[in-house]
Amino acid sequence: MDAVGTEVVKVDEISFPHQITTTTNKPLNLLGHGITDIEIHFLQIKFTAIGVYLDPEILNHLQQWKGKPGTSLAEDDDFFEAVISAPVEKFLRVVVIKEIKGSQYGVQLENSVRDRLAAEDKYEEEEEEALEKVVEFFQSKYFKKDSVITFHFPATSATAEIAFSTEGKDDSKIKVENANVVEMIKKWYLGGTRGVSPTTITSIANTLSAELSK
Secondary structure (H helix, E strand, C coil): CEEEEEEEEEECCEEEEEEEECCCCCEEEEEEEEEEEEEECCEEEEEEEEEEEECHHHHHHCHHHCCCCHHHHHCCHHHHHHHHHCCCCEEEEEEECCCEEHHHHHHHHHHHHHHHHHHCCCCCHHHHHHHHHHHHHHHCCEECCCCEEEEEECCCCCCEEEEEECCCCCCEEEEECCHHHHHHHHHHHHCHHHCCCHHHHHHHHHHHHHHHCC
8 A cells, every 4th residue: 555645634643645545556535534432431532543545436426415515424324325335446544543452353343243244134154254254363463553454445346355564563464255244344434323433424424525516
């Protein structure tokens, strides 16, 4: 992944380039960002910063929402379904703010994906196996501050490549080839009102609303 240009957006002190290129060499734009956090005894604890990169061509698939304000898009799960299912490349960059064990992150992902699959009656043996592999991938990792987890969803195939990098170690990667699991991982971060990061959903809604009205 290469950062293009020098412009960056700061999300809680963490820099996200405005554009990146992946293996396809097509620039993807930062169209949403936010954080995951939890409130404990009135203290806000921030866990990760998130950047959502999408092929600008996604706008062609969202024309029916042209002219809608970001506030209404943020509440519109059909809009986010369209974002998720649009046949364009998508890339999520998740940067660790607060250290946690990889196993904790894996369990969060597992619970969310499993619940969504079960709700749609899609949780079969193949899905369970694919999800277990993802959980195992995170199991042995330690998420130091500034570690980076990326999710790359190619335009044409229902697969995902998940990569993890932390200071001083080579990146490790895993490919997820179960289409149902891949879809629910997308929904974990991009699933509208049920997404894991409301700030990210609001940001995507506002940015796409502005882009659609240009």
